[in-house]
Amino acid sequence: MLKRLVNNAVIKLTITPVDPLLIKSSQATVSGVNMSFVRTRHRGGLGEPFIPGSSLKGVLRSYGEKICRTLRTQPVPVCLPYVEVGREKDVEKGQASCGLRFEKYKKDRKLNTLPTNEIYRHSCPACRLFGSHDYIGRLATSDAYLSTGSSAVFEVRDGVAIDRLTGGAAGSAKYDLEVLVRGTFSTTLEIQNFERWQLGMVALILRDMEQELIRIGSGGSRGLGRIKAAITEFQLGYYGRPVRSFSGVTALATQDECQLYGFHPERPTDIPLPSPDQQGLRHVYDIKETWKDLLTPAVDDLVGYIETVRWPASIVSYTGGRNA
Numbered sequence: 001m002l003k004r005l006v007n008n009a010v011i012k013l014t015i016t017p018v019d020p021l022l023i024k025s026s027q028a029t030v031s032g033v034n035m036s037f038v039r040t041r042h043r044g045g046l047g048e049p050f051i052p053g054s055s056l057k058g059v060l061r062s063y064g065e066k067i068c069r070t071l072r073t074q075p076v077p078v079c080l081p082y083v084e085v086g087r088e089k090d091v092e093k094g095q096a097s098c099g100l101r102f103e104k105y106k107k108d109r110k111l112n113t114l115p116t117n118e119i120y121r122h123s124c125p126a127c128r129l130f131g132s133h134d135y136i137g138r139l140a141t142s143d144a145y146l147s148t149g150s151s152a153v154f155e156v157r158d159g160v161a162i163d164r165l166t167g168g169a170a171g172s173a174k175y176d177l178e179v180l181v182r183g184t185f186s187t188t189l190e191i192q193n194f195e196r197w198q199l200g201m202v203a204l205i206l207r208d209m210e211q212e213l214i215r216i217g218s219g220g221s222r223g224l225g226r227i228k229a230a231i232t233e234f235q236l237g238y239y240g241r242p243v244r245s246f247s248g249v250t251a252l253a254t255q256d257e258c259q260l261y262g263f264h265p266e267r268p269t270d271i272p273l274p275s276p277d278q279q280g281l282r283h284v285y286d287i288k289e290t291w292k293d294l295l296t297p298a299v300d301d302l303v304g305y306i307e308t309v310r311w312p313a314s315i316v317s318y319t320g321g322r323n324a
């Protein structure tokens with residue numbers, strides 16, 4: 001992350017289940033079912049159901065990875081976050097985790113840390129946006145709580161019955177699932193110091209979330225987890241000075257910074273932004289109504305970036321690992 005704030009994007013959205021939703025709690029249940037929905041801690045009773053920001057980030061990440069894998073098949077442009085270098089199966093070759101590669105590199109050379117710009121420069125597109133072991137990433141997700149005026153409705157389902165319907169798990173012991181069938185949750189995504197292609201990726205994910213194409217939580221193969229998202233706010237912020245057109249960090253950073261971090265060049269665009277609203281040092285552009293059109297150049301940047309990104313070659317030469 002650059003040591004100064006250049007830009008950010010703040011997106012508020014609501015999430016409503018289309019199919020029953022199960023986000024498993026790791027806590028012992030007090031509601032008497034075997035698998036219950038995650039809730040806030042509450043002394044002596046049931047807390048509020050919520051969707052943890054980390055679950056949400058995981059869903060966004062894996063969908064973002066799918067987009068990258070669709071845009072380029074060879075070499076695969078993103079890593080598998082849990083696969084250690086040297087332990088890849090054949091089908092995973094060249095896709096070892098960025099975070100684990102950096103860990104091994106530090107251990108082999110007895111280093112405590114690596115410069116953030118080097119981690120960023122050699123990380124795959126997914127890790128650049130969503131982070132890896134030691135690097136928090138550019139995108140932050142907050143926990144999603146019930147929207148004002150919305151209440152949650154749960155149903156208890158027979159887990160075995162659901163399995164029987166799809167032909168799986170015949171003969172397994174009976175267990176109950178507590179699924180959420182109604183309720184609208186609100187959350188905020190923030191992307192700090194974004195490269196324009198990163199907003200392109202976020203835009204594609206959000207569009208598909210609006211179209212009910214994304215599932216969250218457990219039981220996707222059993223017909224659970226489809227959600228519908230609605231964008232309630234979408235703001236771009238630029239620090240220090242207003243901008244004339246939709247710019248990412250590449251257009252706003254110095255040439256030295258661009259090289260140090262390996263920012264991807266932005267294709268010129270003349271799509272103007274609406275007039276800004278100044279909030280302290282931040283010039284805020286409200287793009288709630290226009291984000292799909294406005295972010296088109298960012299999607300073009302994403303396509304160009306994925307086609308040309310030097311990952312995994314760049315991380316292999318940096319860490320001097322295998323698969324060179």
Ligand SMILES: [Zn+2]
Binds near residue numbers: 078080123
């Ligand atoms: Zn990675």
